Amino acid sequence: MKFKVYISSLFLLVLFKVNAQEIVLSQPFAAAQFLTPASVGNGVFDQRIQSNFRSQSIAGLNFAKTLVVGWDRKYNRKAEDRSNYLGIGGQIISEQLMNGLLNTNFITINSAYHLFLDGDEYSNVAIGLGVTYAQSTLDRSKLRFGDMFDPSGNLSGNPSAEIFLSNPSRLSANTGLLFTRHSTNTFLQLSANGFFFAKPDMTNSPYNEAPGMRSTLFMNLEKYFNENYTYLIHGAFSSRNKINSYVAGASISLPIKYEFDHDRRLYIGCFYRFKDAIIPSINIMMDDYIFGISYDIYSNDFTAAGIRSNSFEMTLSKSFGKRKKELMRTLFD
Numbered sequence: 001m002k003f004k005v006y007i008s009s010l011f012l013l014v015l016f017k018v019n020a021q022e023i024v025l026s027q028p029f030a031a032a033q034f035l036t037p038a039s040v041g042n043g044v045f046d047q048r049i050q051s052n053f054r055s056q057s058i059a060g061l062n063f064a065k066t067l068v069v070g071w072d073r074k075y076n077r078k079a080e081d082r083s084n085y086l087g088i089g090g091q092i093i094s095e096q097l098m099n100g101l102l103n104t105n106f107i108t109i110n111s112a113y114h115l116f117l118d119g120d121e122y123s124n125v126a127i128g129l130g131v132t133y134a135q136s137t138l139d140r141s142k143l144r145f146g147d148m149f150d151p152s153g154n155l156s157g158n159p160s161a162e163i164f165l166s167n168p169s170r171l172s173a174n175t176g177l178l179f180t181r182h183s184t185n186t187f188l189q190l191s192a193n194g195f196f197f198a199k200p201d202m203t204n205s206p207y208n209e210a211p212g213m214r215s216t217l218f219m220n221l222e223k224y225f226n227e228n229y230t231y232l233i234h235g236a237f238s239s240r241n242k243i244n245s246y247v248a249g250a251s252i253s254l255p256i257k258y259e260f261d262h263d264r265r266l267y268i269g270c271f272y273r274f275k276d277a278i279i280p281s282i283n284i285m286m287d288d289y290i291f292g293i294s295y296d297i298y299s300n301d302f303t304a305a306g307i308r309s310n311s312f313e314m315t316l317s318k319s320f321g322k323r324k325k326e327l328m329r330t331l332f333d
Helices: 002-018
Strands: 045-058 061-075 085-097 102-116 123-138 169-182 186-195 214-225 229-240 243-255 264-273 277-286 289-298 309-323
Touching: 061 309, 102 169, 229 264, 243 277, 264 289
Parallel strands: none
Antiparallel strands: 045 061, 045 309, 061 085, 085 102, 102 123, 123 169, 169 186, 186 214, 214 229, 229 243, 243 264, 264 277, 277 289, 289 309
């Protein structure tokens, strides 16, 4: 019973700590709207659906599950008298902590205007805007405090945590600027963004502060070499309230079976989240489907304390509609 009280107390301490932390994905490049609102309408197809599922455990107990689902499309792209176009999309992020003790959902609507910089329509700049509504729920029946246990080890009474808000929510805006160079053999993206969305405050406290803007920069690159092979690079920087995060890594793709007008490649790569984890990953592209899986090998404070933590992430995307065939198909689509 003491062990259960210890674990419950540990999770409650983590609850207050992670309430202000950012959502973390091991394959953020597979969720375009997660990186920038300016990404809606990108890619070689008219529409796409992207999804990420991430599960994390600490000391053998389920700690967090995160689900990200996004849809976006090109709007009015088929008009013959215009090359510039509008992209629209939406994204849902659902995070469940400590086996359902704390649940947070984010609903985001994004739009972006894409302005081409050349006659070949290979390079464009997109300006994106988004609105996010976030809501958190706390299952008080799963709260366990030390004063709820009587000497025999049985539960007694109800949680005495009246400092928790009954219906915490937050409405915020996001913005992004994205440069894309997408040609027959190269895909390059450079982006700068400002995200104001964050988890709602869970407690009724005079010390609650506005979360501030999360500034992000990222680069995506994929390029052919040796005709049928490609290399891929992803790097990102994020900062909010003087807390910085860095991610960088690369993949190499091998053709599974070469056929004209088909994209079938296997990606093998590894990424590093600074002072947190090494992330080997495998992705498979089969024409208009992309599937990926990754595993986090942690090197953070938990591992130093002897507490074993692990997480894995799966991604799945589906593109559909008319395809711009002359453009290179990439993992970032």
